[in-house]
Amino acid sequence: MRYLDEYRDPVLARALLAELAQVTTRPWTLMEVCGGQTHTIVRQGIDELLPGGIRMIHGPGCPVCVTPLEILDQAMAIAQRPGTILASFGDMLRVPGSHTDLLSLRARGADVRVVYSPMDAVDIARRSPQRQVVFLAVGFETTAPANAMAVLHAAELGLTNFSVLVSHVLVPPAMTAVLTAADCRVQGFLAAGHVCAVMGWTEYEPLAATFRVPIVVTGFEPLDLLEGILMAVRQLEQGRHEVENQYARAVRRHGNDEAQRAIRRVFRVTDRTWRGIGTIPASGLALTGEFAALDAQRRFGVGRLTAREHPDCVAGDILTGTKTPLDCAAYGTRCTPRTPLGAPMVSAEGTCAAYHSAGRRRPATSRAAR
Amino acid sequence: MCLGIPGLITEVEPVDGLRTATVDFGGVRKRVCLAYTPAAGPGDYVIVHVGFAISVVDAAEAERTLAVLRAMDGVLEQELNP
Numbered sequence: 001m002r003y004l005d006e007y008r009d010p011v012l013a014r015a016l017l018a019e020l021a022q023v024t025t026r027p028w029t030l031m032e033v034c035g036g037q038t039h040t041i042v043r044q045g046i047d048e049l050l051p052g053g054i055r056m057i058h059g060p061g062c063p064v065c066v067t068p069l070e071i072l073d074q075a076m077a078i079a080q081r082p083g084t085i086l087a088s089f090g091d092m093l094r095v096p097g098s099h100t101d102l103l104s105l106r107a108r109g110a111d112v113r114v115v116y117s118p119m120d121a122v123d124i125a126r127r128s129p130q131r132q133v134v135f136l137a138v139g140f141e142t143t144a145p146a147n148a149m150a151v152l153h154a155a156e157l158g159l160t161n162f163s164v165l166v167s168h169v170l171v172p173p174a175m176t177a178v179l180t181a182a183d184c185r186v187q188g189f190l191a192a193g194h195v196c197a198v199m200g201w202t203e204y205e206p207l208a209a210t211f212r213v214p215i216v217v218t219g220f221e222p223l224d225l226l227e228g229i230l231m232a233v234r235q236l237e238q239g240r241h242e243v244e245n246q247y248a249r250a251v252r253r254h255g256n257d258e259a260q261r262a263i264r265r266v267f268r269v270t271d272r273t274w275r276g277i278g279t280i281p282a283s284g285l286a287l288t289g290e291f292a293a294l295d296a297q298r299r300f301g302v303g304r305l306t307a308r309e310h311p312d313c314v315a316g317d318i319l320t321g322t323k324t325p326l327d328c329a330a331y332g333t334r335c336t337p338r339t340p341l342g343a344p345m346v347s348a349e350g351t352c353a354a355y356h357s358a359g360r361r362r363p364a365t366s367r368a369a370r
Numbered sequence: 371m372c373l374g375i376p377g378l379i380t381e382v383e384p385v386d387g388l389r390t391a392t393v394d395f396g397g398v399r400k401r402v403c404l405a406y407t408p409a410a411g412p413g414d415y416v417i418v419h420v421g422f423a424i425s426v427v428d429a430a431e432a433e434r435t436l437a438v439l440r441a442m443d444g445v446l447e448q449e450l451n452p
Contacts, residue, residue, distance in 0.1 A: 001396035003376040003415055003427055006436055015443035036373045089420070117421025119403060139420075142374065145406055146422040153386070194374040197417060197425040220373075223439060249432035250376075250417050250425045259406040259424060349373070 003249070007221030016226040020051055020233060027053030028236050029185045030229060031178065031321055033171060034192035035062030035349025036220050042354040044222050046229075054233065057185065057321035058354075060174050060277065061192055063139040064091050064347035065319060068273040069307035071167040072097035075136050077302050078165065079110040085128065087121035088136040090114040091347040096340055098307040118143075118150035118164075125154065125162035134296045137164040141195045144168055144285060145259035148266035151291050163296040166286055169272050171195050172203045173283035178320060179211045186321065188232040190218040190225065193247040198263075200255030204243045212241045219247040266291055275343055276315035313342030318351050325355040326362050374419040376427055377402070379412050393418060 032038055038058040041047050047056040060066055076097050079086035086102065093103040093114065106112040111131075115121050118135050125133035137147040147164065154162040171192060178186055191204055196217045204215045214235035218228030228246040235242060245251055265288070272284025287295050297303040309315070312330045317323035325331045325344075335341040337353050344350035348357070377393035382404065384390065389404040393416065402416070407423040410416050416423035 001376075002378070003432060004396075009439075012436075012439045012443055016439065019442055039373075116400070117403070119421055142419045142424065145424060146403075146420045149388075149403065149405055149422065153388070157386075194417065194419060194424065197374075227435070227439065246435075249428050249435060252425075256406055256424055258408065262406070 004221060007223040009223065012223055013226055016223065016230055017049055020226070020230050023230070023234055023237055024051045024054060025237060027055070028187050028233055029055045029057060030188045030190060030232055031057045031059045031186040032190040033059040033061045033175065034195070035065070035347065037190060037192065037218065037225060038351055039349055039354050040220055040222060040225055042358045046222060046225055050229065054229070058351040059178065059321060060274065060319040061140065061171065062344065062347055062349040063143070063169070064095055065315065065343040065350045066169055066274040066277065067138045067167050067343070068275045069097060069309060070273070070305055071165065073305050073307045074297065074302040075165055076100065076102060076105055077305060078134050078296060078300050079105050079112050081300070084132045084134060085111045085113060085124060086134050086136065087113045087115045087124060092136055092138065094340065095343050095346045096310070118147050119153065122150050122154050122159070122162060125159050126157065129161060132161050135164050137166045137168065140169055140171055141198045144263045144267065145198060148262040151266045151294055152262065154294065155291065163294045163299050165296040168267065168285035169274065170283050170285065172207060173280050174274065175207060177277065177280050179213065181320060183322060186213070188214040188236055190228045190232065191215050193217055193219045193251055196251045196255060198256050198259050200253050201243050201245065201251070202253065208241050208243050214241050215243045217243070217245045217247050217251050219250065276319050310341045315342040315344050318344050325352040326360065332356060332361065374417045374424065376415050377418055379410060379414050379416060382411055391423070
């Protein structure tokens with residue numbers, strides 16, 4: 001397909017790898033922020049083809065993985081009420097909460113529905129006036145415009161049976177959290193191309209300047225990722241730390257104005273808890289006062305639920321790049337995509353699930369040592 | 371959920387007052403809201419996230435990127451097989 005196949009050309013990939021080997025004189029550690037990029041890197045084995053010394057750390061950009069346990073428990077509390085329909089993106093259904101997951105609740109009779117777009121949830125509400133329909137609105141800046149439009153559209157239609165359980169997160173504060181961590185080893189970033197398609201990249205310029213790290217806005221196909229890595233390494237080798245745009249076919253400097261306007265009208269910036277990481281100041285979005293009536297936490301009084309993680313899951317270390325899945329004792333044994341202990345094993349964008357579906361295993365020696 | 375993919379707009383019509391397109395993703399067709407890409411029309415490629423077009427693919431920029439990569443391949447070929 002156009003704009004996909006040509007960015008998967010193996011001949012050009014080899015040319016990029018050869019160029020990368022030529023410009024690299026020292027070891028460098030880069031982080032790809034987005035889970036979609038992690039998926040491509042691990043699936044295609046890009047990290048294993050890079051010249052020795054260039055290391056990719058997988059970042060916290062998997063929306064399913066960072067949605068806090070409390071929100072999942074709140075969604076499940078709502079789903080168990082008679083007369084409610086809980087709608088969500090498919091990959092949220094298998095994420096384990098404190099006691100169970102949405103898919104298991106559905107098997108026991110709760111009305112939990114998978115939607116492709118949040119607008120589908122608005123449609124369900126319109127067609128089911130006797131039922132309360134709640135959409136679990138999670139994700140980064142990429143899904144925020146869609147969720148904002150669902151809220152605007154429901155308000156315009158005057159629907160009193162539609163609400164949203166919001167747990168939106170923002171990328172730049174998470175990058176700041178990674179950079180200010182005591183054991184940070186990240187020397188350059190591949191920024192998430194589609195987040196920047198919405199928000200532009202001006203937010204990243206102060207980050208690049210303050211922390212002296214190159215940030216390259218990067219696409220999602222193998223050639224995009226290899227070119228993004230090459231651009232970041234070139235900057236590091238030349239002692240530069242700028243924001244560059246590899247993904248020019250989809251990303252403009254100021255992003256998408258219409259989408260940003262809708263986000264600003266529906267959402268305000270708030271502190272958010274990131275699953276496995278903790279609270280990051282000003283790192284998420286909540287509904288503005290104008291749309292408080294559509295807040296499911298208020299409508300169902302579930303805002304105070306708190307929760308605890310599975311003790312064997314090292315999701316926090318995985319999400320900040322301190323550990324890889326191969327460092328986790330539960331990986332591939334007690335924790336698999338069929339029986340996930342934590343969120344990174346659930347979504348295709350989660351690092352653990354990406355490793356598992358690519359068949360990555362611990363070396364035999366370390367297995368024997370366990 | 372967060373994966374965005376490019377698709378080709380084949381038709382545009384208003385649905386509930388919102389510009390809505392039929393988008394072809396290599397044979398799979400889906401309805402996509404164009405509220406955030408008001409200038410997009412049939413024949414344009416758009417990046418689609420959860421039912422919304424968030425960006426119009428710039429054909430000239432796409433070609434430019436590929437041209438840079440192909441030139442890189444050409445230079446290497448010359449170095450490897452002079």
